[in-house]
Amino acid sequence: xxxxxxxxxxxxxxxxxxxxxxxxxxxxxxxxxxxxxxxxxxxxxxxxxxxxxxxxxxxxxxxxxxxxxxxxxxxxxxxxxxxxxxxxxxxxxxxxxxxxxxxxxxxxxxxxxxxxxxxxxxxxxxxxxxxxxxxxxxxxxxxxxxxxxxxxxxxxxxxxxxxxxxxxxxxxxxxxxxxxxxxxxxxxxxxxxxxxxxxxxxxxxxxxxxxxxxxxxxxxxxxxxxxxxxxxxxxxxxxxxxxxxxxxxxxxxxxxxxxxxxxxxxxxxxxxxxxxxxxxxxxxxxxxxxxxxxxxxxxxxxxxxxxxxxxxxxxxxxxxxxxxxxxxxxxxxxxxxxxxxxxxxxxxxxxxxxxxxxx
Numbered sequence: 001x002x003x004x005x006x007x008x009x010x011x012x013x014x015x016x017x018x019x020x021x022x023x024x025x026x027x028x029x030x031x032x033x034x035x036x037x038x039x040x041x042x043x044x045x046x047x048x049x050x051x052x053x054x055x056x057x058x059x060x061x062x063x064x065x066x067x068x069x070x071x072x073x074x075x076x077x078x079x080x081x082x083x084x085x086x087x088x089x090x091x092x093x094x095x096x097x098x099x100x101x102x103x104x105x106x107x108x109x110x111x112x113x114x115x116x117x118x119x120x121x122x123x124x125x126x127x128x129x130x131x132x133x134x135x136x137x138x139x140x141x142x143x144x145x146x147x148x149x150x151x152x153x154x155x156x157x158x159x160x161x162x163x164x165x166x167x168x169x170x171x172x173x174x175x176x177x178x179x180x181x182x183x184x185x186x187x188x189x190x191x192x193x194x195x196x197x198x199x200x201x202x203x204x205x206x207x208x209x210x211x212x213x214x215x216x217x218x219x220x221x222x223x224x225x226x227x228x229x230x231x232x233x234x235x236x237x238x239x240x241x242x243x244x245x246x247x248x249x250x251x252x253x254x255x256x257x258x259x260x261x262x263x264x265x266x267x268x269x270x271x272x273x274x275x276x277x278x279x280x281x282x283x284x285x286x287x288x289x290x291x292x293x294x295x296x297x298x299x300x301x302x303x304x305x306x307x308x309x310x311x312x313x314x315x316x317x318x319x320x321x322x323x324x325x326x327x328x329x330x331x332x333x334x335x336x337x338x339x340x341x342x343x344x345x346x347x348x349x350x351x352x353x354x355x356x357x358x359x
Contacts, residue, residue, distance in 0.1 A: 002356055004244040009034035011247075012124070014082035016067055016115060017089035018060055019044045021198040022131070024051035025232050026086060026239065028344055031059040033240075038080040040065055040073065041089055050197020054344055055337035067111035073118050081124040084243050087115045088131045095202040097158035108161035109168060116172040119183055127184050127246035129239050130169050134191035134228065134260065134302050136162040145303040148189075148256040166256070173254065184246035188239055189302065190259040194322065195232030196329020196344070204269060208276045209330045211283070218277070218285035223270035226299045228260040230315065231322040233351045235259040238313050245311070253310075260302035261315050265322070275319060279327040316354045 013030055017023035018039025030037045037060040044051045051057070061080070065072045067089045090108050091097065097104040112130065119125050137146040138153030152163035169187045177183050194205045211218040238259040245253040260266075270287075277283040307313045317325070325347060332340050 002352055004248070005033055005240055005352075007244040007248060008084075008240070010036065011084055012036045012038070012080060012082045013084045013086065013243075014038045014040065014077070014080060015060070016040045016085075016087045018056065018062060019049065019051040020088060020090075020092070021050055021195070021200065022193060022232060022236065023086075023088040024049070024054065024056050024197065025195060025344070026088070026236050027051075027056050027060050028054060028341065029233075029236060029240065029348055032345055032348060037061065038063065038076065038082065040067070040076050042066060046199050048197075048199050050195075050344075053197055053332065053337060054341040066107075067114055068106055070114040070117065073114050074121060077118045077122040077125075081122070083124055083126050084247055085115070085119060085125055085128040086131070086239060086243065087112065087128065089115075090131075091158070091161075092133075093200060093202050094135065094156055094158045097156055097161070101157035104157045105161050105164075108158070109164045112165040112168050116168060119185075120172065120176050125183050127243055128186070129243050129246070130165075130185065130187045131239065132165050132169075132187055132189055133159070133162040134189045134258070134300060135159040136166050136189055138163070139300060141299065143299055145301040146258065147303045148258055148306055180251070184250045184254050186242050186246055186254055187256045188235070188242065188259060189256065190228075190230065190235035190238075191300070191302075192227040192229045193232050193235055194229060194326045196326055196332070204272065205276065205326060208273060208283075209327075211285075212277070212280050215283075218273055218283065220270060220273055220285050220287045223268065223273075223287050225269050226266050226301070227269065227272075228266050228300060228302050229272055229319065229322065230259075230261045230265060231317050231325060233348060234261070234315050234317065237351070237355065238307060238311065241311055241313055257307055257311075258302040258304050259307055259313070260304050261319075262304075263301070265315060265319055266301050267319055272319070272323070275323040276327065279324045314358075316351065316358065
């Protein structure tokens with residue numbers, strides 16, 4: 001399946017959210033495949049973000065903008081004439097959605113509407129991969145792994161906005177992309193992705209690294225909550241496979257797809273914290289009972305059978321290797337951008353090698 005990635009050579013690819021965590025990693029990978037990448041996003045949050053530290057602005061034709069601005073988005077599509085679109089721009093933080101629901105809903109819902117509309121109005125686009133979230137499902141705490149056809153929803157603003165974004169995508173597909181030669185669109189659902197260069201607030205791994213660097217105890221909320229932790233290259237490989245298959249085979253691969261770890265990768269928060277401390281070489285944690293009462297679901301798991309059986313995609317890394325790689329990617333103090341970028345590229349090369357060696 002890795003041969004499919006050769007399709008990106010010289011293709012015009014648009015990545016929304018290229019300054020974000022997953023968007024910057026995806027842009028690096030696409031550039032290494034020879035794609036002509038245009039990025040559209042807000043400016044990076046901090047100087048430590050992966051986009052800045054790796055000098056991704058030298059790898060892509062970046063346009064600063066907000067996906068809620070349809071006019072600007074249409075101009076970018078018209079200027080760059082993308083053939084493949086990856087939409088990652090979003091307000092991605094659950095707890096932040098409680099503080100600012102309006103920005104969350106407007107970005108995640110209307111931003112998706114605007115991207116779908118820009119795709120509809122741009123004849124060059126042949127394939128689109130729209131990234132939502134594993135939290136788009138209505139989580140009743142049943143303990144079952146979510147399948148792609150399960151009910152969408154969410155009690156918090158972030159989850160609800162992602163469920164609504166999925167409805168937007170499905171509506172556009174059914175209303176405008178029904179012809180055999182129209183754009184092939186897939187939505188992808190992954191969550192709790194970890195990797196170097198993510199400094200977003202209210203995320204476990206960045207919070208742990210901040211505490212370890214400052215030699216203060218890691219404050220843990222919801223220690224028993226089980227999440228589908230996965231290394232950043234795992235879902236990105238799935239996205240790239242899908243983009244190539246949508247481009248080459250059309251609607252056969254349209255629809256919704258889950259990308260997550262095997263069941264052994266779904267571990268409690270406190271277990272991941274202990275693994276991070278071990279990989280770092282020291283540190284401590286405390287559990288804050290007050291912060292634990294925030295309404296987050298105790299269990300979230302994805303059924304990845306569809307991706308396993310139809311794409312031949314499968315997770316390559318266990319929890320220990322995922323944590324060790326990620327910790328290594330955070331240890332970049334004093335390194336020049338080209339050296340950090342080289343580390344990321346070596347990790348991509350190593351990951352692809354693992355995929356090839358396991359058939």
